[in-house]
Amino acid sequence: MGRMGRPRHPDILTPREWEVLALLRERLTNEDIASRLGITLDGAKYHVSQILSKLGVSTREEAAAWRPPEKQRWWMAWPVWARIIGAATIAAAVAGLAVLALGVVLRTRGDEEVPSLRDNALYGRIVYLAPADHSQWIAPPEQLAEAGIVTTATPDQFRQAVTSDTAAIIIDRGWALQLDRGWVRSQYEQGVVIVGIGINMSEMPSVLGLFPVGISGDFGSYPESRRFYSLISKQPCGGGASQDYLDLHPQSQFNLLIHRMANDATVPNRGAKC
DSSP, X not given: OOOOOOOOOOSSSOHHHHHHHHHHTTTXXXXXXXXXXXXXXXXXXXXXXXXXXXXXXXXXXXHHHOOOOOOOOGGGGSOHHHHHHHHHHHHXXXXXXXXXXXXXHTOXXXXXXXXXXXXXXXXXXXXXXXXXXXXXXXXXXXXXXXXXXXXXXXXXXXXXXXXXXOOEEEEEHHHHTTSOHHHHHHHHHTTOEEEEETOOGGGIIIIIOOOOSSOOSOOOOOOTTSOEEEEEEEETTEEEEEEEESXXXXXXXXXXXHHHHHHHOOGGGTTOOO
């Protein structure tokens, strides 16, 4: 039986994060939140950082004051006959989209079902230090959520989100120089896959402090005008590396990146010997 991914939450926050947000509105500290929910202090800090990131705010006070926007029922202003016709049209469109979506999810190669992003082996084990501009993200937020990628908005949030179970980290070039290169190097040494967005392979030593062993080949340089990434990993019996664009075919290139990270992840084999 294949690995089942963590169920998606269609809301902006997970149920646990809504609980934490409610406690923020009571002006509770991280220690109080941890005690109230029966979780660790690190867990409380992580949930708070995720809330700040997802709501696009900078402080706990701003998060506490945030309220979800009301949905405007604009169709109610239509005449009755228009609403009836509109409802029928929408129902037909939804049915058509459902059939289309089913065809995409269950698309097969022969008898082999193509897995969705939610079923990837690294679900919940990839942490992304993303730029503030969402248009520069490696994929839309809904695709990142479907793949189980944890997004963080600051280096501090990023380091808090990376745990012993993390299999891969993604670092945008804009944040790279603000990270402790020794810490990045330690993640690499432990077998975590490192992905640098907008960082050429030749820049890995100067930008991220990585001097990969066992990686050979002329990767060349990708132009700064294009969206691209460099991936590097330390395998138990050698090294792995790859470079590719992100803007040629965004959906397929994103899927390829997820596939490459899964292939290069060595977390289950940390400490393995050749």
